[in-house]
Every structure is written in structure tokens, then in C-alpha cells.
Amino acid sequence: MNFVDFHNQHDLVPETPRYIPAPKTRAVLEYADLPIIDLASAGTLEGRIALAAQARDAMTDHGFFCVINHGYKPAQTERIFDIADVPFSRVDDAEKQVYAGTVNETGSYQGYKLRQFWHINNGVRDQIEHYNINRDVNKRAHPPALRPFLPEIAEFARHNHEEVLHPILKLLALGLELPEDALVNLHRYSAVGETSVRFMKYYGRPKEEELKAKNVWLKGHTDIGTLTILYSQPVAALQILAKDGSWKWVKHIENALVINAGDALEFLSGGFYRATIHRVVQPPADQQSYTRLGVFYFAMADDSVTLAPLLESPVLQRVGVTKVFDGVAPPTMEEWRKGRTVAYGQSALTPAGKGVEEEVISGVVVKHYN
Ligand SMILES: O=C(O)CCC(=O)C(=O)O
Numbered sequence: 001m002n003f004v005d006f007h008n009q010h011d012l013v014p015e016t017p018r019y020i021p022a023p024k025t026r027a028v029l030e031y032a033d034l035p036i037i038d039l040a041s042a043g044t045l046e047g048r049i050a051l052a053a054q055a056r057d058a059m060t061d062h063g064f065f066c067v068i069n070h071g072y073k074p075a076q077t078e079r080i081f082d083i084a085d086v087p088f089s090r091v092d093d094a095e096k097q098v099y100a101g102t103v104n105e106t107g108s109y110q111g112y113k114l115r116q117f118w119h120i121n122n123g124v125r126d127q128i129e130h131y132n133i134n135r136d137v138n139k140r141a142h143p144p145a146l147r148p149f150l151p152e153i154a155e156f157a158r159h160n161h162e163e164v165l166h167p168i169l170k171l172l173a174l175g176l177e178l179p180e181d182a183l184v185n186l187h188r189y190s191a192v193g194e195t196s197v198r199f200m201k202y203y204g205r206p207k208e209e210e211l212k213a214k215n216v217w218l219k220g221h222t223d224i225g226t227l228t229i230l231y232s233q234p235v236a237a238l239q240i241l242a243k244d245g246s247w248k249w250v251k252h253i254e255n256a257l258v259i260n261a262g263d264a265l266e267f268l269s270g271g272f273y274r275a276t277i278h279r280v281v282q283p284p285a286d287q288q289s290y291t292r293l294g295v296f297y298f299a300m301a302d303d304s305v306t307l308a309p310l311l312e313s314p315v316l317q318r319v320g321v322t323k324v325f326d327g328v329a330p331p332t333m334e335e336w337r338k339g340r341t342v343a344y345g346q347s348a349l350t351p352a353g354k355g356v357e358e359e360v361i362s363g364v365v366v367k368h369y370n
């Protein structure tokens with residue numbers, strides 16, 4: 001293993017091949033008009049109150065927003081994408097099998113989720129590889145090629161948790177007129193839970209499969225946890241389902257984050273913050289020859305948290321709770337994530353109208369969109 005001086009900061013870090021991102025697309029796409037939250041002003045209570053109003057409106061309107069000035073410099077973002085490519089390009093297929101996750105047995109994605117694990121549409125299976133690492137990076141063994149980078153991945157997880165997740169949860173708690181720490185307290189860094197770093201690589205597919213699956217790479221879905229933090233990357237493919245029923249593309253912003261609410265936040269906020277449906281489709285023609293590498297921090301509440309609406313919120317008392325558990329007890333975060341993870345892409349779905357299918361998890365109807 002060779003070491004390099006990372007951007008002359010005299011931080012010697014293990015060398016990794018550079019991951020060269022795709023150029024921006026020239027295609028004219030219909031983009032979602034996502035609000036941009038500038039975390040630079042989150043340092044003062046006054047700043048946070050202003051940002052909280054923006055974040056609240058973004059989460060109730062779109063369920064998505066972008067974040068800038070999140071404390072990770074462009075060089076650090078480049079470095080994490082270099083590291084993210086290692087489990088895909090530096091580990092061979094046989095070794096990937098050794099470190100595959102035991103998704104069906106444990107309801108956890110830790111390790112690899114290999115290609116073709118999920119059914120997408122018309123008999124076509126996915127071409128997506130994940131590598132998932134719990135924020136406690138030592139929970140599981142990792143392929144030797146990745147081991148030198150574990151200290152940096154652990155620091156990346158800590159940064160996401162404390163410098164991105166917690167500040168945003170404070171804004172969202174303020175938006176519910178709750179004490180700032182109300183949601184932070186349900187996301188303790190050291191608690192038992194599944195909040196994880198995910199590296200994700202999408203590979204192209206043969207033409208016949210694109211046709212059969214109608215260019216859908218990852219079906220329309222909501223995320224399982226509370227908040228998803230996505231490191232913006234140039235290959236256009238992510239789309240969100242707008243309120244008017246149309247799919248809108250998410251635009252790449254250099255060194256920005258894309259944040260969205262998942263089921264668990266929708267449950268905790270009684271439907272006030274929306275878990276928005278999103279999907280991944282084939283990129284535009286000028287980007288189709290590139291693989292698409294993603295870097296994420298998937299946040300969940302601590303495993304023991306019951307996902308019941310926070311009724312002490314004056315906002316919920318005023319506007320009412322729209323997301324109710326009909327005659328079933330609200331699941332804990334652990335029950336919800338395990339139930340959804342085991343079923344995802346595996347269970348037979350029930351048709352529920354044009355392009356929509358459903359399944360029932362913990363007594364709650366979950367929809368999937370083609
Ligand atoms: O790759 C993306 O841009 C989004 C992936 C996604 O929605 C997910 O993994 O839940």
C-alpha cells in the first residue's frame with residue numbers, strides 16, 4: 001500500500017485510484033425546483049429559525065431539498081468518491097460473494113447487495129451494487145481492499161451524523177415547534193441502529209432489458225428511514241414524483257447534498273413531512289457510457305424508537321395528523337426497517353392502479369411506482 005499526501009495537508013492517507021466522474025449532461029431535462037438550504041447560517045439560533053422555515057416548507061412541499069456549506073470541502077468529496085469506488089472496482093466477484101449481506105436472514109443490508117437481487121419490472125432484475133457500512137464500521141468484516149480506508153469512512157460517518165444529520169434534524173424539530181433536540185435525541189450516534197454509509201454503483205443494461213423495464217433502474221419508492229443524505233453526482237437519473245403526478249429530474253449541484261425524508265420521518269411527523277416517492281431511470285444518451293457511482297448516508301431513528309407521531313408538537317395539534325396507523329400499533333424503527341428490507345424487491349406486489357403496486361408491512365400499505 002502506498003501513501004499520498006492528501007492535498008498537501010500533511011495528512012498521509014492510503015493511495016487509491018482516482019474515480020473520474022462523468023461530464024455533465026447536455027440534455028434538456030425537466031428539473032425539480034428544489035430549495036437550497038445554506039447551512040452556513042445554522043450557527044446562530046436566529047439563523048436556524050430562518051432556515052427552519054425554509055426546511056419546513058421544502059419538506060411539506062417537495063419532501064426534498066439541497067444543502068450547501070455542509071462542511072465537507074470539494075477535495076474531501078472527491079476523496080470519498082475515490083474510496084466509494086474501491087468495493088466495486090478493486091474487489092473481484094468471488095470476494096464480493098464472501099462479503100455479501102445476509103439481507104433475508106437479518107433484514108439488514110450491511111455488506112454487499114449484489115446485482116440482480118431485486119425484481120424491477122417484467123422479469124427484469126436490477127443492475128445495482130451496494131456496499132453498506134454501519135456507522136460503527138467495525139460491526140462487520142470488510143474486504144481487504146477496503147480496510148485501509150476504514151478510518152476515513154468512520155470519520156465520514158461521524159461528519160454526516162454530527163455535522164449534517166443533527167443540524168438538519170434541529171431545523172425540522174423547530175419546524176414542528178418542538179425543542180431543537182427532539183429529533184436529535186432519537187438519533188444518537190452511539191445507539192443501536194442501522195444508520196449507514198452506502199456506496200452504490202449502477203451498471204448499464206442491454207437494450208432489450210431497458211425496453212422491458214421501461215428504462216426504470218430503481219422503481220419509485222420511499223426510503224425506509226428518517227433522512228437520506230445523497231452526495232450530488234453528475235449522472236442524471238434520479239427523479240422525484242411531483243405533487244402534480246409528473247416525474248422531475250434532480251439536478252446535479254457541485255459539492256451539494258440532496259436530502260429527502262423517508263417513511264420514519266413521515267410517521268414521526270404524522271404526515272407533516274412527506275416521504276416523497278423517487279426513482280432512478282436510465283441516464284440521458286450522453287451519459288449512458290458511464291457507470292454511476294453514488295455516496296449516501298441513510299439515517300434511521302435508533303432501533304428502539306416507536307414511530308408514533310410526536311403529538312406534543314403544537315404544529316401537529318393545529319394541522320392534525322394525516323398519517324395514522326389504522327388499527328395497528330406503530331412499529332419501532334427496528335421492526336419497520338427489517339420488515340421493509342426483507343420484502344423489498346422480493347415480495348409479490350399487488351396491482352393498485354396504473355403503474356402502482358402495493359404491499360403491506362407492519363399493517364401499513366407501502367406503494368411502489370413503475
Ligand atoms: O441513486 C440515487 O440517486 C438514488 C438511490 C435511492 O433512491 C436509494 O438507494 O434509495
Ligand SMILES: [Fe+2]
Binds near residue numbers: 221
Ligand atoms: Fe431512495
